[in-house]
Amino acid sequence: MDNIITWLHETWGGEFCYTLMFSMLPIVELRGGIPLGVGMGLPLPLAVTAAVIGNMLPVPFIILFIRRIYLWLQRRIPPLRGLLERLERRVEEKKDLVLRYQFWGLLLLVAVPLPGTGAWTGAMVAAVMDLRIKRAVPAIFGGVLLAAAVVTAITMGIFSL
Numbered sequence: 001m002d003n004i005i006t007w008l009h010e011t012w013g014g015e016f017c018y019t020l021m022f023s024m025l026p027i028v029e030l031r032g033g034i035p036l037g038v039g040m041g042l043p044l045p046l047a048v049t050a051a052v053i054g055n056m057l058p059v060p061f062i063i064l065f066i067r068r069i070y071l072w073l074q075r076r077i078p079p080l081r082g083l084l085e086r087l088e089r090r091v092e093e094k095k096d097l098v099l100r101y102q103f104w105g106l107l108l109l110v111a112v113p114l115p116g117t118g119a120w121t122g123a124m125v126a127a128v129m130d131l132r133i134k135r136a137v138p139a140i141f142g143g144v145l146l147a148a149a150v151v152t153a154i155t156m157g158i159f160s161l
Contacts, residue, residue, distance in 0.1 A: 013042075020033075023051040033051035044155075059136075059140050067128075104139075
């Protein structure tokens with residue numbers, strides 16, 4: 001593992017990779033990735049690029065596999081059943097917004113930089129709704145770009161929440 005990290009650091013620059021990987025995490029996503037990248041000294045355009053790429057990488061996999069993963073986890077690890085059911089309820093709550101406004105609803109769900117929103121939630125809602133990847137990914141990507149603009153403005157001190 002150390003060899004891989006060293007190679008990534010030397011090849012791509014550690015800050016870029018750390019920002020990309022940090023932005024792949026649920027909950028944190030690019031909302032934490034952009035400030036992290038800037039804080040580590042990455043130029044703003046590189047920090048935003050790494051965060052957007054990192055935030056979008058898991059999306060197709062979530063849409064395709066999250067339902068199967070949930071079922072597998074519920075069967076194999078019964079103590080996780082309660083947590084997974086709570087997550088599914090939260091996704092169901094967000095589903096109404098997306099059903100009402102479809103593309104724009106999914107885009108707005110992802111774009112709002114608040115807890116419980118973001119690309120992971122948008123991808124899970126898309127999976128629950130059985131949306132096709134070719135319809136869901138553009139909406140999620142648009143939301144990620146809007147969220148990146150908001151987080152960038154906050155990071156640069158243009159406005160605050």
